[in-house]
Amino acid sequence: MTFDAIGIAGSALTVHRKWLDAVSDNLANMNNASSTDGEVFRARYIEAAEGNDGQGVYVKSTPLGDATGRIVYQPDHPLADADGNVKYPDIDLAEQMGTLIIAQRGYQANAQVVDRARETYLAALEIGKS
Numbered sequence: 542m543t544f545d546a547i548g549i550a551g552s553a554l555t556v557h558r559k560w561l562d563a564v565s566d567n568l569a570n571m572n573n574a575s576s577t578d579g580e581v582f583r584a585r586y587i588e589a590a591e592g593n594d595g596q597g598v599y600v601k602s603t604p605l606g607d608a609t610g611r612i613v614y615q616p617d618h619p620l621a622d623a624d625g626n627v628k629y630p631d632i633d634l635a636e637q638m639g640t641l642i643i644a645q646r647g648y649q650a651n652a653q654v655v656d657r658a659r660e661t662y663l664a665a666l667e668i669g670k671s
Contacts, residue, residue, distance in 0.1 A: 545596060547662075556646035559600050563632035564641045567606075571632040574615075575621045581610035582630040598619030608629045628644045 563585040572584040584606030589598045609631065616625030 546603050546658040547655055548649040549597045550658070552583060552592060552599060553651040554655070556587065556589045556600055557644050557645050557651060559603075560589075560644040561641070561648065563587050563603065564637055564644060567630075567632050567633055568634070568641070571630055571634065571637070573611075574618060574620050574627045575610070576620045577612060577626050577628050579620075579628065581608065581628050582632075583608055584630060584632050 545646050563608045568657050573582050575581050585601055586604050586606065588602045588604060590601035591597075592599055610628040611631045612626045613629055615621055616654045620627050
């Protein structure tokens, strides 16, 4: 039972870490401008699924966000087109920050499960020594 808890929580730790990585990439690149005819950074998302054995989770896929971006009028920008427009990724800061908090709390909760299961296992070993 203890090893199951460690395995399940460990798989969730991996998913939450990858989720945190995706959110941090999105936040780091949300202000990257490109020309209106160029490609824009596409937000990364994490899709998790239940493990095949019914225990734990894994990253099923990492879908990308909208490729069209958002057009902003910035005539002084070096990448501006003839109309003065540049393209930015369509990433919402508030949404990403909310997602960051959720992923961080999930990571912390699963780390605590691993710690508690480890403590329980060590306590059981101590009982066995007596």
